[in-house]
Amino acid sequence: ANATPNKTAHPFERSRLESLLFGRFFYAPAFDIYGGVKGLYDFGPPGSSLQSNIIAEWRKHFIVQEHMLELDTAIITPAPVFETSGHVARFADWMVKDVETGEVLRADHLVKNVLQDRLDRDRLARDPAFQPKKEDDKKKKKAEKDKPKAEPVKLPDEVVAEYENILAKLDNYGGPELGELCQKHKITNPDTDNKVTEPKMFNLMFKTSIGPAGDVSGYLRPETAQGHFLNFNRLLAFNNGTVPFASAQIGRSFRNEISPRAGLLRVREFTMAEIEHFVDPEDKSHATFHEVRDVELDLLDRHVQESGSTKVARLSVGAAVDQGIIANETLGYFLARIYLFLTKIGINPKRLRFRQHMANEMAHYATDCWDAEIENSYGWTECVGCADRAAYDLTVHSEKTGHPLTVKQQLAEPIVTEREVAVPNKRLFGKTLGRSTPVVTGLLDAMDDAQLLKLKGELAQGAATIVSNDGQEFKLTPDLLTIERRTFRQTTREFTPNVIEPSFGLGRILYCLLEHSFWSREQDMDRGVLSLPALVAPTKVLIVPLSTKKELSPLVAEITAKLRKAGVFSRVDDSSQSIGKRYARNDMLGTPFGITVDFASVQNRTVTLRERDTTVQLIGPVDDVIATVTELVDDTIDWTEACKRLSIYDGVQAVE
Template sequence: MTSTVNKTAHPFDKPRLEALLNRRFFYAPAFEIYGGVAGLYDYGPPGSSLQANIIAEWRKHFIVEEHMLELDTSIMTPAPVFETSGHVARFADWMVKDAKTGDVLRADHLVKNVLEARLAGDREARGLAAAPPTEDKKKKKKAAKTTAIKLEDEVVAEYEAILAQAGALPLLLYPLQARRSGPLDNYSGADIWELCRKHNLRNPDTDNEVGEPQLFNLMFTSSIGPTGQHPGYLRPETAQGHFLNFSRLLDFNNGRIPFASAQIGRSFRNEISPRAGLLRVREFTMAEIEHYVDPEDKRHARFNEVRDVKVVLLDRHVQEAGKSSAQEITIGEAVDKGIIANETLGYFVARIYQFLLKIGINPQRLRFRQHMANEMAHYATDCWDAEIHNSTGWTETGHPLVVRQALKEPIVFEREVAEWDKKTLGKTFKQDAGVIQKTVEAMDQEQLVKVKGELAQGKAVITSSEGKQFELSPEVLTIERKTIKQSIREYTPNVIEPSFGLGRVLYTLLEHSFWSREQDVERGVLSLPPLVAPTKVLIVPLSAREEFDPLVKEVSSKFRKAGIFARVDDSNTSIGKRYARNDELGTPYGVTLDFASVQNRTMTLRERDTMDQRIGSIDEVVGVVTDLVNGNIEWEEACQRLPAYDGVQAIE
């Protein structure tokens, strides 16, 4: 029998985990000796191996098992590609600057962090339940000035209404639920500016006022060629490489749909203020799939294989009702009830769930959140984020699962396009700027032509859906006829797009795996599954005497031939400390060669989490470990194959 592991003996300690990851060089800030650059990280040996193992399983789970067509497309991309796709115009976030220091902050995060901090202070002042342990209390105190300021009821209601527009779950009303991160989708830059002024939102790090929001494009610009005549960008995602090669992929697949393309590669985003470790970085590895389906038939041939898989779903109707109660439901029932749009989307939700559990994500901290209408791209019919809970709240694993259609041939057409001077618009119309933009952008071509003619005469009057009239001048709005090259048909979706930010998956996996033993709180344990653990087996010779050398070489060779990565620790420290050091690295198994091994060719086997030890012949132990690492057996079966080690077999 194996002993029970109590991983909840000590609460999660994020600083201790971060110290472990830094000390054991899982990853570290890049260019650290030169001061470092926020949002850029180097992976050390264990981090590189962990990421490589996650990628290997991703390739097996999706590319191999689903017969996907793998791509490796160019990172450097000519500007016209992203001009056509809309990235140049729309791939941006609002930012604000500290009025005194010039420090830059992402505007939506400033609003959310300060308001949530104030609400947390209000809860403390009212003596209500404490915030969840995932909250960074020190940061919240700083942002709120104090942790115990009681707010007027109408102020609390207004703050919560603002946060609801950000897609934030009502954390302070439902303390067991945590928020997700995301933009203030219903707010323009002018709206955010009005919020900052109305609610006196300041930089929480300095308590200084902030300036008016500015739109900042997140793509890294570059140039192609020695004279710079060809402007370009580092890709912010890998999707364009899929779509630009669609006709070739279709031909490779003998003209048949459905099929899927897959790609693993680097992407780059010039984040405004990356402060969340691997959760928000400027250079990252993406694993992305584009699964093409017939728009008239979104059934999936293997759907019945996942119909009974249970997942936790937070659908849009629950969120729109101001609630946060997720439900556990089978994929089949979710599709039958229309909660998930179709079989193909449901199939990939289930497959992603299975993948994340396989690499070690805690199923109790995993859910799928459906995008609300104001979050989805206008071409999307349904959209879900796989969200994993960690110390910062609920974090999506990457881009959403989006249904959309890629065209075999681009459509070229002319249309009237509204162009805004957003700075003048915001100064002139303040909180109404967002309403004005939405009113004009909802107009059809005939209406835009009419407004264009009026602007040519000096002014144009528009009426919002609420009946409010606004007088616009050419200084605020111009309407020009432009040639549009459309590569994605935005109104008839037929692509399922599962996408992973692997750094986010890797970090949340480390959080979920980290714990401490009661007898050694200062030294942590990473309970990484053997499937992804950087090192599978630690070989520990009891002595550095020469008679151990042949056995160490033999055991190493046997593991190597079995395809299992093993390391030898023959340092002169105690066996206990050697095992503890490798518990920090997530090594699931250890084998010890003692003096009995030299005479009897026996070897002990230790399991990381329980510290349970078994004994058998060298070949028996190697065979058991091979089966454990390959997932053929669990530890309980290993205990049936190998007797318990009672410590008396070793001889001096």
């Protein structure tokens, strides 16, 4: 029972994982019989199931537990919405073209790949045993075919330092800087050695046209967020007119990536889950922050990065907020909740960090942003962004459309202020000033306390003259008006809420989870295992009848029915393959538990329970095994506890 498996006996190989994932149809490149389209993937049965289990847990963890208001809004969006939001102008990447072949490359990726390659060659020159990090498989293959092996080339120490500095700050550069870097460091297309053009903006939204006349242009949304903002007034009404509240949406979004790569990590179509938490800009505290105050995170703040370092600091969320590293409680609250969600579904906490955006890197709408980055074989990948969008979106949409998107708050304590006002003598004022009345009224209304007090003094002396903007003079006398001190009570306050936005790329999370879960049996590298937590595993329990003979069917049916009643999703594998092969296949599918039914089971009403990672088997009465596996799946007990409740199976079950 304590046969702890050695999960690191074989080093991680991405090609091995991918062959499992494509082979078992977790997912696969879409349209491959048509030659495929980069950045588009189809999810097969186990992948769909894993994805919907992750979504179900997300819904429970965020929407249900925090009473968020769920939305499902349109994907096709008329152009004016994204013109207002700034996406038409600024939701773009910098691209360069190979001057000879016309091949399009993302400018920041080009700089990164070329400089990294030079640094690797330098390392190799200094230390012949050095192994450069694996690149994208496909790229590597191409490089191997087309080019001689990387030659060691030693660089001067100061150049190494300069390159490292550039790489640490890479996300901070705009197009012109990237162009300068290409020139200064003679960066060319590595596949052709040709020069590249100056960086140009390429908008990442897919465009289409709506309706038969073809004159209404629209975009596929690149995020779900605008659908929340445009419905702000409906959501506010649903929440009885008060903030804070959060809306949430799970749905498809689209980005026309310049050169999609790295499998599910950079795709053109993806499922995301977004929360827009609307909050009073003057009070970004969070009611249940105390519940997460002690959660510890690996933080990489902007100052550390701007100094050229990537060293994380481990800190409790409470301390980080207290020290001003995280700007406010609400932002901190969500970072902690994101951490709890990711680790719950199986992300390795040691490969999870929170990185703050640097100033130039931030999306145009954000005032602060932290990414949950997960380490995987491609490096550290942004999987969740958590941005403070301030009042940006609600303000621009409101200004553009003329519809106020604000909160009117009844003040608990009215705000009482005193100030001077000019009180006209109704009988004489208009009569005396005639057509000049509105101009004079306007001038008086525009005066502040000091000006009114000055006027009061002049009137007390007999008369005053006020001058309009265009130089007209008006004489005022004490019979026309008096200046009085009055008290004002303000009972409501109107404000545009700020928005804190946690935004999850579910495909990226799913892929990192698969990498973190994958290992091979020590005794056989070809026997891959996906150690997915039961919470998200596509199937929770595999029921394996030892034989296809009919005698076993009633017990198999009984176990299936009882598991279904207990809410545990099981599958029967009654194929004719050996029991070992059937289990091996389900280890690859990540199925955490197996129940074997044999002829002794029918006689004794006992079955065995197998745990995926250790392959240890326990034995017990049918109903005890069902009760135990239900608790294991619900995570109310662990395997150690299960071993106490049932007996170790020694491989022999007597048939009397």
